[in-house]
Amino acid sequence: MTAPGEVTREAGAADGTRLLEATGLNLRFGGVHSLAGVDLALDRGEVLAVIGPNGAGKTSLFNCLTGVYRPQTGSIRYLTKTGAMLDVIGRKPHQITRLGVARTFQNIRLFAALTALENVKVGVEAGQHTGPVAAMLGMPWARREERESNDRACELLEFVGLTHRTNAVASSLPYGEQRRLEIARGLATDPQILLLDEPAAGTNPSEKRDLEALISSIHRRDVSVLLIEHDMRLVMSVATRVVVLNFGRVIAAGTPEQVQRDPAVIEAYLGSVDDENGAGDAAHG
Amino acid sequence: MSNVDATQNGAPRKLAWWRSEPAHRLLTFVLVGLVAAVVTGPEGTQSDYAYGLKQSVLKPRVFIYLALALGLWAAYEFGGRQGWGGHVSDQLKPLRAGLRQRANRRNVRIGYALLAIAAIVLPMGLSSFWQAVLVTEIGLYVLLALGLNVVVGFAGLLDLGYIAFYAIGAYLTAYFTGRLPITPPFQLNPFLILPLAVIAALAAGIILGAPTLRLRGDYLAIVTLGFGEIVYQFALIKTDVTGGSSGAFNIPHFSVNLAGVKYMWGLDPLPYYYLVLGFIILVVILFSRLEHSRVGRAWAAIREDEVAASAMGVWTLKYKLMAFAIGASTSGVAGVIYASNVSTVTPDGFLLQNSIIVLVLVIFGGMGSIWGVLLGAALLQYVPEALRDYVPPSDRFIYFGALLIVMMIFRPEGLLPSRRRKFEFALARTGLVEGDALTEPLGGPVAARSSE
Numbered sequence: 001m002t003a004p005g006e007v008t009r010e011a012g013a014a015d016g017t018r019l020l021e022a023t024g025l026n027l028r029f030g031g032v033h034s035l036a037g038v039d040l041a042l043d044r045g046e047v048l049a050v051i052g053p054n055g056a057g058k059t060s061l062f063n064c065l066t067g068v069y070r071p072q073t074g075s076i077r078y079l080t081k082t083g084a085m086l087d088v089i090g091r092k093p094h095q096i097t098r099l100g101v102a103r104t105f106q107n108i109r110l111f112a113a114l115t116a117l118e119n120v121k122v123g124v125e126a127g128q129h130t131g132p133v134a135a136m137l138g139m140p141w142a143r144r145e146e147r148e149s150n151d152r153a154c155e156l157l158e159f160v161g162l163t164h165r166t167n168a169v170a171s172s173l174p175y176g177e178q179r180r181l182e183i184a185r186g187l188a189t190d191p192q193i194l195l196l197d198e199p200a201a202g203t204n205p206s207e208k209r210d211l212e213a214l215i216s217s218i219h220r221r222d223v224s225v226l227l228i229e230h231d232m233r234l235v236m237s238v239a240t241r242v243v244v245l246n247f248g249r250v251i252a253a254g255t256p257e258q259v260q261r262d263p264a265v266i267e268a269y270l271g272s273v274d275d276e277n278g279a280g281d282a283a284h285g
Numbered sequence: 286m287s288n289v290d291a292t293q294n295g296a297p298r299k300l301a302w303w304r305s306e307p308a309h310r311l312l313t314f315v316l317v318g319l320v321a322a323v324v325t326g327p328e329g330t331q332s333d334y335a336y337g338l339k340q341s342v343l344k345p346r347v348f349i350y351l352a353l354a355l356g357l358w359a360a361y362e363f364g365g366r367q368g369w370g371g372h373v374s375d376q377l378k379p380l381r382a383g384l385r386q387r388a389n390r391r392n393v394r395i396g397y398a399l400l401a402i403a404a405i406v407l408p409m410g411l412s413s414f415w416q417a418v419l420v421t422e423i424g425l426y427v428l429l430a431l432g433l434n435v436v437v438g439f440a441g442l443l444d445l446g447y448i449a450f451y452a453i454g455a456y457l458t459a460y461f462t463g464r465l466p467i468t469p470p471f472q473l474n475p476f477l478i479l480p481l482a483v484i485a486a487l488a489a490g491i492i493l494g495a496p497t498l499r500l501r502g503d504y505l506a507i508v509t510l511g512f513g514e515i516v517y518q519f520a521l522i523k524t525d526v527t528g529g530s531s532g533a534f535n536i537p538h539f540s541v542n543l544a545g546v547k548y549m550w551g552l553d554p555l556p557y558y559y560l561v562l563g564f565i566i567l568v569v570i571l572f573s574r575l576e577h578s579r580v581g582r583a584w585a586a587i588r589e590d591e592v593a594a595s596a597m598g599v600w601t602l603k604y605k606l607m608a609f610a611i612g613a614s615t616s617g618v619a620g621v622i623y624a625s626n627v628s629t630v631t632p633d634g635f636l637l638q639n640s641i642i643v644l645v646l647v648i649f650g651g652m653g654s655i656w657g658v659l660l661g662a663a664l665l666q667y668v669p670e671a672l673r674d675y676v677p678p679s680d681r682f683i684y685f686g687a688l689l690i691v692m693m694i695f696r697p698e699g700l701l702p703s704r705r706r707k708f709e710f711a712l713a714r715t716g717l718v719e720g721d722a723l724t725e726p727l728g729g730p731v732a733a734r735s736s737e
Contacts, residue, residue: 066596097598109593111586113708122586125579126598132607135578136571142578149579169708189598 017044018079019193019224020065020101025074027060027248034060035071036248042193047215047225049235049256052245053268058228059106061245062197065226066103067093079192097126102186103195106228108178112171116162116181119170120153123188153188160184160214176207180214193224200231212237236260244268311358318354322347325676401566408558415670416554420626423666424561425619430646430662431568431655432615437644438653438703439581440608441588442498443506445640446513450613452520452635453489454482454620459533459630466525475539475625479618486617487610494609498602513640520632532631536624550625557626564622565659568615573655575611584608585705649692651699653706661700 020042027035035057042048050058063069065076070090077085078099088096102123111119128149134142157163160180165173170181179199186194196215200208208231215238219225229235235242235256242259244252252262259265303313326341333339341347408419429451436444459465461473461481473481497508520527527533539550539560550556575581583604586594595601624630650661668688669681676684698710 068592068596092600093592093595094598094600097596103596105593105596109590109596111589111593112712113589113705114582114585118582118585121579122582122594122599123597125582128579130579132575132578132580132611135580136575138574145579171708171712185597 018042018085019044020076020078020226021085022065022076023074025061025064025071025076027057027064027069027071033248035064035074038074038245038248038250040243040250042224042226044192044224045219045222045240047219047227047238047240049227049229049239049242050245051229051232051235051242051259052251055247056245056268057248058245059197060248062103062195062226062228065096065195066101067091067096081192094126097189097191100190100192101195102189102191102193104179104182104186104197104199106197106201108175108182110170110178110182110185113169115167115169116157116165116173117150117153117167119181119185120156120188121149123185124149124152124156126189156184156188157181159187159217161210176203176210179203179207179211183214183218187218187221187223191223193226194218195226195228197228198230199227200229200234208234307362310361311355314354314358314361315351318350319347322350325350404562405559408555413554416558418667418670420554420557420561421623422670423663424558424565425623425626426643426646426666427565427659427662428561428568428619428622429616429643430650430658431565431572432612432619433643434612434647434650434653434655434658435572435575435615436608436612437647438651438658438706439576439584439588440605441584442605442608443502444509444609444612445506445637445644446493446509446511446516447612447616447643448635448637448640449513449516450486450489450616451620451623451639452516452632453486454617455624455630455634456520456527456533456620457482457485457617458621458624459528459536462537464528464533464536464630466528475537475621476541478621482617482621483614486613486620490610490613491606494606498605498609510637510640513635513637517632517635517637520635527632530632532629533624534629536628536630538628539622539625554626557622561622564618569655569659576653576655580604580607589709645689649689649699651702651706654699654701654703657699657701657703664700 018041020040022038022040025035025038025040026033038057038061040048040050040061050061052058060069064071067088074089075087076089077087078096078101080086080099086099088099111122114122125145128145130139130142130145154163154166157166160183162173162177162181162184165177165181170178173181183194183196183199199215200211203211212234215225215227219238225238227235227239239256242252242254242256243250244259244262244265246264246268251264251268252259254262303309322344323338323341326344326346327336408416411419429447433444433447436442436447456465458475458478460467461469461471461478462475463469463472493509493512497505500508520532521530523529539557541548548556550560583594583599586597586599587601587604591601623634646662646665647658649665650659651657665685665688669685672681672684698706702710
């Protein structure tokens, strides 16, 4: 478990260790081809952005990677903590989470009636072992785990800047803070990879700047980030590499600058990539 | 607590005509009072259908009901949050906050101790009829409700066959005391049957739950309903195993004979009351700890958003099974005490109606709130018994039903709702999340709500 703030490697350095390798993903819903042969790889230390117009298959891809959907063909392999690559097709979301893959949701899915602290604790406690009997009897190790969970959750709330909201009910928080709380909850599961599904959607410009800083600091904590985002300014500023999806296919990949100049991408975004805001608008429309 | 009030998140709730204004509310109360006066009066006869109505004009009964209606109206207008009662209550807020701060751990402990002493001492003064009611109608059902609260209140699973586990505990007692047509390998004191009942009910809960807990809300309710019915029909029909409709009788009482301490429970209900009370206190302590542990939080997470819980690494099926098994084993323990106390077990005690009543106790008290369920179950089980002296005994459950309807209209979250549930209901009113806590929100793998 990496303590908050502890940096085990040079900040943001990609060392070439493959964390995630997805090949030939096909996902169909009836006649709709949501993903058609998507390949995706993520190395340690990367911030990889997945962009594309609405309906391109971005969230479907996320749902496959986290075990919510099961693609008909293809393989998804994660680097486990023991150093082996493990195929996770057919595994349940909670099993994949335990491999070190955390996520947030496009439309925030916090535990609405739980406090901010409790929300984060649920994530921390995924890796704990206290069972119902030990909890009922108040065994010493159950108490110790409870304390650890409290401490770590408080640290994470501090990390995302929500210490002042510790005991506030999640649903009572402003939108931007709910986004950050969801990120803290994801980080609580001690991931190697954090999947952010449109973290900037619905946030105002100042919240976007905070988010940019937050993603950079997550990156510095040695957590690699896979990001779906429509906001081009954010993508260009935080992503180290960009993959563009359209109609369930990868149409371009490369550095933000390369992707921005790619004719296929410009076409997908109705030719408005040069104008950053225009690209964002086209994607939203 | 009111920071998720309906008014903050959107348009304020529009009230129905009959409760929108004081005058409307007065009219409603009066009308309900009049109807109640007529309904509780003498019945019509074959020759004169309006006899009851005629007998309701200008009788003292009518005035009593009208006075009651006026009183309730006045209490609602002036005593509630809306009237000056709410104003006074606001004025007293700083005082209450001060009191709460002073209510430190020691005072809370003293409060619990006083409560326990009251629960021990007060029943001594009751007649043996009421002591018996305290055991079979109130105590055991409180225990049942506390167990079901884990399933329904904590984990948000709807179980309509809960009484089956009670039956399993009771029939297991009959079996191991040799009172069933089939002979057990050895006979046991009911005390030793308790752990066996825990294991048997636990196993039954897991056997029922493992294949069915993938289902959601309504579907799970139907499956559990079927399970309850199977257990009931088995007890009724398999005469050569369960004794059929005449059941088992002469089940021995609890007894202790250990290290020189000898005691026999008998026909006197008071010792049984203390036994049940002991179990209730134990269960309250254990389940309170459970609620605020890793396990309790995982349940709350599953209840609120199963997909998100799963994404946070919570193995939802395992936790649902756990809730099912813990609830079932509580019910099994209650079944053993029941069988030994009344010394007779027949299938009639384990009808669907009993399952529903236990569920009603949980909802009435406040799902997920241990103290709410405790209070609600005790109160609600007391009502039909108390009515015995005032209304024709056969009519008691009409009033019981009316009480439930009124309660669900005015306070759907229950008597003493848990903090989490209170928020869920507040959110439900704003339409942000589903408030019907028994059905899980739509979603899951099929409708993962992606806009892609």
